Amino acid sequence: MTNFLKTFVADESGASAAEYALILIVIGIAIVAGATTLATSIGGAMTGTATCIDDPTVAGAC
Structure with missing residues (x-):
């Protein structure tokens, strides 16, 4: 379980998608x-x- 949490916290793949969405x-x-x-x-x-x-x-239009 600890290994899963460390991997989940370190994963930044969703951050790129969020940044691209914000730019769009x-x-x-x-x-x-x-x-x-x-x-x-x-x-x-x-x-x-x-x-x-x-x-x-x-007056003034043309």
């Missing part, structure tokens, strides 16, 4: 945040373009 989670969060920011920027650009096409006399 952080990368996933960064991708979602970047995509959200990009979508907001593109939406704003499209809205401005639509305003110019719809009514070119709007």
